[in-house]
Amino acid sequence: MVLATVYDPLVRMLGAGREPALRRATLAAGGVSGGHDLLDVGCGTGALLVAAHEIAAPGARLVGLDRSAAMLAAARRRSDRAGAAVELVEGEATRLPFPDACFDVVFLSLVMHYLSLDQKLSAAGEARRVVRPGGTVVVVDFGRPDGAHGRLHALLLLHGRAAAAAPDLVALLSRAGLEQVARRPSPIGPLHIVRGVRGVP
Ligand SMILES: C[S@@+](CC[C@H](N)C(=O)[O-])C[C@H]1O[C@@H](n2cnc3c(N)ncnc32)[C@H](O)[C@@H]1O
Numbered sequence: 001m002v003l004a005t006v007y008d009p010l011v012r013m014l015g016a017g018r019e020p021a022l023r024r025a026t027l028a029a030g031g032v033s034g035g036h037d038l039l040d041v042g043c044g045t046g047a048l049l050v051a052a053h054e055i056a057a058p059g060a061r062l063v064g065l066d067r068s069a070a071m072l073a074a075a076r077r078r079s080d081r082a083g084a085a086v087e088l089v090e091g092e093a094t095r096l097p098f099p100d101a102c103f104d105v106v107f108l109s110l111v112m113h114y115l116s117l118d119q120k121l122s123a124a125g126e127a128r129r130v131v132r133p134g135g136t137v138v139v140v141d142f143g144r145p146d147g148a149h150g151r152l153h154a155l156l157l158l159h160g161r162a163a164a165a166a167p168d169l170v171a172l173l174s175r176a177g178l179e180q181v182a183r184r185p186s187p188i189g190p191l192h193i194v195r196g197v198r199g200v201p
Helices: 002-015 019-029 047-056 069-082 117-130 147-156 160-164 169-175
Strands: 037-041 061-066 086-090 103-109 131-142 179-184 191-197
Touching: 002 069, 019 047, 019 131, 019 179, 019 191, 037 047, 037 117, 047 061, 047 069, 047 086, 061 069, 069 086, 103 117, 117 131, 117 169, 131 169, 169 179, 169 191
Parallel strands: 037 061, 037 103, 061 086, 103 131
Antiparallel strands: 131 191, 179 191
């Protein structure tokens, strides 16, 4: 699949050198540290999993899920090169093939904009289901642009349509039953980082 081949150079170009900072901010939003069990839904070519390996190994369980076999093959090549032990699973964000409460942190990075509103809600609900009580769900995606400057930035980066159609990610995670939902600082303005916690009964 072509996207799996061009995805990493494209992200480097559009991110203008800020992709590593975005990955660090994403992991920080999840409070990732050694020994955590992490799931990356829509893991693509595995950039976040490899970044997680650098800060959470040894002892972390790193699992990536994607619907695309080509993306998973690219993620396998990247994780092998980095010496990162990751489990890669083909599957759907809206029907996660994992039992309840088996991860400390679940990420959905740049995958929500592929989904319809109903699917977004299902994916957020599934993330909440598989994260442990007290664990964290982190979503990174195009958010509604902040003010005129944000809208101009979105147009210049050619994702004006994605940004205009973007849901309120804080409201979305709240509707999925997560608690303490809040936006975190993002090094790439149009990409919002939002985290929520699964409550402890
Ligand atoms: C833009 S890429 C993002 C990759 C990676 N998470 C990142 O932050 O760079 C979106 C990925 O989500 C995957 N994807 C899209 N819809 C999906 C779904 N319903 N279930 C699982 N994966 C999906 C695509 O195959 C693709 O690999």
